[in-house]
Amino acid sequence: MQPGQVQFEQEMVVEADISSLFVAASPRSAGEDQDHIQALVEVRVPLPPVLVHRPTMRVIDGVHRLRAAQLRGDEKISVTYFDGSESDAFVLAVESNVAHGLPLSMADRKRAAGRIITTHPQWSDRMIATSTGLSPGTVSEIRRRTAGDTLIEGSRIGQDGRVRPVNIAAGRELAGKLIQENPGLSLRQIARAARISPETARDVRNRLHRGEDLLPKPRVRAHPRPEAAAPATPTERERIEPPAVTSDGEAISRSRIAARVAAVDRLKSDPALRFSETGRTLLRLFIFTLTGAEWQAIIDGVPPHCKGMVTSLARECAGVWEEIAARMDHQAVAQR
Template sequence: MEHVEMLVAAGTPLPPIMVHRPTTRVIDGMHRLRAAMLLGHKTIAVRFFDGTEEDAFVLAVKSNITHGLPLSAADRRRAAERIITTHPRWSDRMIASVVGTSAKTVAEIRRNADVGAAGELTRIGRDGRVRPIDVSEGRRLAHDMIVSDPSLSLRQVARAAGISPETVRDVRNRVLRGEDPVPRPRPRTPGERGTGDRSACRQADLPGRASAECEAKTPPAVVVKRLRADPALRLNENGRDLLRLLNIHTVRSEDWTRIIDSVPPHRMETVAQLARSCAEKWFEIASRIEQNASNMA
């Protein structure tokens, strides 16, 4: 209701809501609809969508990612699970671009859900092109073509082998080095983490309290970098404002020393008071965020 009241108070014309014509279900714009009702409006501008219910759900998720109230990590994960079931031929990157998460997270969800037809060889990418899931055969075919006719262009080989030109470039470089066209997984040394465990703190994989405790042990600059990658923050104006403010405080210790040393003597007391005031404000913000977190638990 806070968001609805904010829309009412804005007093500016709002974009049309989006409605699934076959079911008359609101796809995008429930807050705008409620705001119009509170204002006593009898009608509201609408854009109709005539696709399937499955595609309507995809559109609803994508709309909420790009504007409006951001979806939580749990919401995005549940959306990915549903879209993997309804659109199993979509690539991990395609689904990730819709729900606002990483392709690795989608791949993990897909593995756990065990979704996909047996013998499935291809998936549809973000650009609408169909690509093989396993490019091993495409790499071997590209290898044979390059060896038999080195004058072929990357795009010619890519079209014939069903792989990307960049993959063909890698195969060609491997041919020149006398290597196998299909890269072999590098064996792990004892105690080495996998690439998925590159960081002990991955917010998407940990419950809230465990994630917070783990992030607290991580350098602030690294944490802010992770936050900048979170679509729930970077895809809305308030989130971007927060990221900009947090980024200011990721200055290195030596830079802070340089900044402190540059304060002129006649302004030291004033700057110290302002710094203390800023610290108190951040403490208040931290307390309110923790209170919100406990209310949601």
């Protein structure tokens, strides 16, 4: 199983007896949120099915939906089944809670990462970071503190499913040896044998021809910056995300970014929005616009010949949001 890969048939929704399901081994240490359960009781639209580990009938995702159904007096609930192992079921539970619903706390995500490192030691730091909503650097630090990492000198599986050595220097040295001993081998054959990418194999070959070291020298930045890889959740992103940019080029203060993230988090926890298509569309727009975009990288990536058109469209988008805000204000006044 790899993070983000659906290991169950989402379309196979069936009705299960609520009495046959049980709750255990949740990644959420704080337990169930009674206010959220009560909010779900009041939702009038059908809620998404609960995800259940078929071998044990344990609820992987949807405990709050299950409790709401029990409070309503329902005897059955819609479920989809997962047939994988217990360890993979835990990963899926973490992924589900990171991707939607009430977000896991930072402490819960770190504990989950430690458990996944133990049960899936062959997964790369970036792969585990995708599942837990942490940065790869945080996962790497947890791995150093976690017992049971037997592959530190071996290889790991990346997000693309490829196996790569943990120590890239060893892969480059092996590739160099193969090239010298077997000059007729193709780059793809060398890459496969040394567990590196074909492009890395090409670089090794070129360095050999030029008489250079096989390992490139590390780049030194004049002004080191924090790790740029943004994690999946707004809470962690608040800590390391580069400042947003205003129309006059000045950095927006971190307090304003934190306020935006908190507001989006509150909206995400509202079932009236999360469980309707229009609500989810609105949340996606807010998440990307306010918390999910590395705007400076996007701005820098616009080709010079497109900048005028992009600037014009950006102002048009700002006008659209202004009109939306005006309409919302008008409705609020009319409903008083």
